[in-house]
Amino acid sequence: MAASVAHQSWTTAVGWTWRPTTTNTRPSPLCLPLPIFSDSVNKRKNRALRVSCDYSCFQIKDVSYRPPGTKTNLLDGVSFSLREKSFGLIFGRSGSGKTTLLQLIAGFNKPMSGSIHVQRYGDDGCPNWSPELLDEKRVGIVFQFPERYFVAENILDEVIFGWPRQRGGNHLKQLLALRLQKAITSVGLTGISLDQDPQSLSGGYKRRLALAIQLVQAPDLLLLDEPLAGLDWKARADVVKLLRDLKKELTLLVVSHDLKELAPLVDESWRMEMGGILKGEPLPV
Numbered sequence: 001m002a003a004s005v006a007h008q009s010w011t012t013a014v015g016w017t018w019r020p021t022t023t024n025t026r027p028s029p030l031c032l033p034l035p036i037f038s039d040s041v042n043k044r045k046n047r048a049l050r051v052s053c054d055y056s057c058f059q060i061k062d063v064s065y066r067p068p069g070t071k072t073n074l075l076d077g078v079s080f081s082l083r084e085k086s087f088g089l090i091f092g093r094s095g096s097g098k099t100t101l102l103q104l105i106a107g108f109n110k111p112m113s114g115s116i117h118v119q120r121y122g123d124d125g126c127p128n129w130s131p132e133l134l135d136e137k138r139v140g141i142v143f144q145f146p147e148r149y150f151v152a153e154n155i156l157d158e159v160i161f162g163w164p165r166q167r168g169g170n171h172l173k174q175l176l177a178l179r180l181q182k183a184i185t186s187v188g189l190t191g192i193s194l195d196q197d198p199q200s201l202s203g204g205y206k207r208r209l210a211l212a213i214q215l216v217q218a219p220d221l222l223l224l225d226e227p228l229a230g231l232d233w234k235a236r237a238d239v240v241k242l243l244r245d246l247k248k249e250l251t252l253l254v255v256s257h258d259l260k261e262l263a264p265l266v267d268e269s270w271r272m273e274m275g276g277i278l279k280g281e282p283l284p285v
């Protein structure tokens with residue numbers, strides 16, 4: 001069977017954006033209560049308005065990290081916040097600790113101190129729940145040169161690597177199939193046969209595949225380490241365009257030296273200084 005989802009039709013829509021859930025609904029004491037409307041229509045309108053204006057931020061607070069058995073901090077009191085569906089860029093000298101920070105946010109290592117949370121805000125800009133620990137399952141990461149880690153013999157297997165371990169009925173299978181289709185479409189791989197060897201793809205298409213592998217898990221936050229490194233000018237332009245589209249769907253935190261090409265996408269930027277000290281700073285381009 002040709003391994004392609006491009007020509008299959010799917011009738012059910014699957015939500016793409018996850019919202020953190022919590023049982024703690026205590027409002028911030030600093031926030032005033034919302035106005036009470038006697039008219040029920042106004043109440044409904046007001047509620048609809050509030051829902052559409054809610055938003056989340058990923059919050060890293062005072063994070064420090066030193067690898068076990070070493071004496072030097074690689075990250076020193078790193079704090080920043082990134083609003084959902086925005087594009088954050090961290091730049092700075094080689095060896096300053098940028099990749100180390102991404103690995104902590106992805107949950108590969110635990111910080112020595114500090115916290116990594118998701119905070120929800122209401123339409124009045126006030127936190128409306130207590131912050132929740134960021135669930136690492138909600139975070140995707142694409143390493144530098146991700147194509148070096150491809151293991152499967154065809155594109156489909158590469159994308160769904162790990163699925164056999166997931167048990168579930170038809171509902172789960174349908175959900176995964178829909179996610180697969182959406183991921184493949186999002187990165188523009190629809191014209192490619194999924195039977196193909198991933199290593200036969202061009203450099204730009206390998207990066208698309210690496211992104212699809214993460215998107216199929218439907219992350220809320222996608223971390224990218226040097227997404228343009230090693231690509232020719234055309235592939236770089238393709239990946240930049242793809243990242244612009246992805247920003248509409250999820251939050252992107254990128255580490256890169258390619259400031260000029262990524263600048264049009266960037267909402268927030270920070271410089272990592274040697275010793276793992278992060279400072280908010282406009283891009284120097």
Ligand SMILES: Nc1ncnc2c1ncn2[C@@H]1O[C@H](COP(=O)(O)OP(=O)(O)OP(=O)(O)O)[C@@H](O)[C@H]1O
Binds near residue numbers: 098
């Ligand atoms: N487990 C470890 N033990 C000791 N030192 C480490 C460990 N992991 C990374 N380092 C060192 O920490 C420093 C920061 O590394 P990191 O890869 O985070 O930097 P970077 O800013 O991402 O660099 P680049 O831009 O070159 O990718 C480097 O000097 C690296 O050698």
